[in-house]
Amino acid sequence: MDNELEMAQGADETDTESEKKRKVVVPGEVIVTGEDYLPSDGARREGKNIVALRYGLAEESGRVVKVIPLFGAFVPRRGNVVIGRVTDITFYGWLIDIDSASSGFLPIEESPRFINKNEMDQFLAIGDVVAAKIWSVKQKGIDLSLKSNGLGKLEGGFIFRVIPSRIPRVIGREGSMISLIKEKTGCNITVGQNGWIWIKGESIDAQIKARQAIEFVADKVHLSGLTEKMEEWFSKS
Amino acid sequence: MMNVSNLSKNTLNEMFAANKRFDGRKITDFRKIEITYDVSNKAEGSARIKLGKTDVVVGVKLAPGTPYPDSLDKGNLMVSGDLLPLASPRFEHGPPGFNAIELPRLIDRAVRESGMIDLSKLVIKEGEKVWTVFIDIYPINDDGNLIDAAALATIAALKKAHIPSINEKGIVDYDKKADPLPLQKDIAPISFSFFKLGSSLILDPTREEEEACETRVTWGVSKMFGGYRINSCQKSGKQIITQAEIEKMMSLLPEKCDELNEKLKKLL
Amino acid sequence: MAKRSDGRKATEMRPMIAKVGVIPNADGSALFAFGKTIAIAAVYGPRLLHPQHMQDPAGAVLRCNYDLLSFSVSDRKKPGPSRRSQEISKVTEWALSPAVDLSQFPNTVIDVQIYILQADAGTRTAGINAASLALAQAGIPMRDLVCSVALGKLDKELVVDLTKEEEDQHDGEGATDFAIAKIANSDEFTLLQLDGKIAPEQVNEVMVLAKKAAEQIYEVQKKALKEAVE
8 A cells, every 4th residue: 555645754864974964862952053044843042052952862864953752652743644553433423542642533524435424433443553644733632534545444464563753763764764665565554653553465464574674674773784784684584 | 653544453353363473473373482591690580581572571589578468487488670771662760550460460470379389388487477479570672472571581590580688697608509499399380371353362462462452360370280281361351252152262271381391491 | 988898989870771662562661770679561552541531631641650669669569559659650751741742642651661570769850750751662752761869968968869878868868869860961950859968059059960960871771772682
């Protein structure tokens, strides 16, 4: 199940170290000094300095300075593709656990085709798994939709979790890493921004291998040379 | 934290039936065991176990107490513990849930019934004053199989424990060690929790595997009288266990007991 | 003054240990030790907060829980929260809140769990240092790290980082125990707790010593966070 959105949210590797400078910073630490810099995600301006708002990898891309988190819980954003588990069915839709601070809700109108009120559990039952898109993040909860390519109920295979902030490098630049893993294992893989990943393969061994490959990438903290490391990993096993 | 999904449960069922697991183990293999001591210099004995990523600390403390009326010539044993909220997104504050109550009770039965601690040697003044041995179990990270991990850490902590000094007035000096805790030689009640999914029985599950399983049977086993003796047993969960499954577990226990005893010898 | 019983100078701290990521299940976790006092902390969140009436639409609720493990002290502590641990839980929350930006996560909770494995005075301060690291590792937006230490007075002399033995001293004016926490790289104190007998001028001197001690703690914390990524 390929997904445009999952491609767009991939991480860039450092092919050339000079293009993007990265260093580990702690909250409150000065990243760079200068009036020209623009603080982005995870950074703020304090007088002449750009200061880290949180722990992670500080990245300078031209004038823009941001801090990429390395650990921590999933912070849901509109447009995120997430993988969740159905926990309840109400008159208006399905309650979906997306492993985040707010619960997810899939309104019956957001299913990909017309679903009758009395066949809701035939479409999605409690315990079933879906790949859905976050439509809106509100105080009372998160609204989900299945109206997009590559979304819907997931059948067969299994799901597992990695630290959400590692998802961009699991996807890779323009989806390169996840495509490599799919190719080498022959598995269907859907990656959720909330850290949950679905794998379905032809054989148990292929599924195990795909998971081990993803965990290998997710565990690495530094981003340089990941593609080579992954190719090497596949050739060894 | 998401509850186990239908599809993961089905996949794990298939995998276990094929004797396969995500980390490459067979269904009756244990993960890597690491034991360290001296978790707390204030304990009379303490140990920390890492069983894969499962991390449990156990501390042993002694304090003078009054003997129970039906065992005036024996010391007391009290096993407690808590599922600390720090160990898992699932554990919460407040009154202990069933799992928090069950774990120390299972360890208590295994230790007590095996007779590992020689309680008759813990009398200070017969009929009046005895030592109470407190064993406190705290998981630090729950990646499945807390019971078996806790049992191993308990054995390790007891083996390194000592009695504090006590003077004639009955005042304890915790800084001054007296004798080692009196233990029966070579008795170590190891715990084996079998988890059932479909028709597979697995050992030492990760948390993900444990949450997919439907029922658990925990056996406390030690070597004594020249063979093996089961000291305790508890089935937990709604599913049934068949006679054939019990026979299967009985056939596996001796070899598993030997295997873990070997590992323990090297670690202790 | 004569050297302290463990050989330290008056303003010398006990050797510190800091390590991040010690509890894989947690969103952030750390161990912090001052000499023989060892604290371990885990952060879970931001996550769902039940019951709903406890939710705060202005931001996340920071919920701290501190306790001693039963065998962390000589006289075994019965399991379960004591009044002391409840008070320390609250002051810990007040010590950490000003450093954390909770506004980004309305209606959620950030749970901070602190446990003491081994107690030799300064347990709440070790706990705050561990919690600060755990919050940082969890990616919670923070102005800066929080550094905490207990200073004091032995008879007439000001000292930094007391042991239990020192806290229990009765010679002369006895021991004064002053626990502080502050936001690193600033003049802002977030925890102030004092027991003993100390003149107002000496309190000012203590604050100066506190800043210096906090700088050392900050370096240890920063190093632990950077090493976790190597």
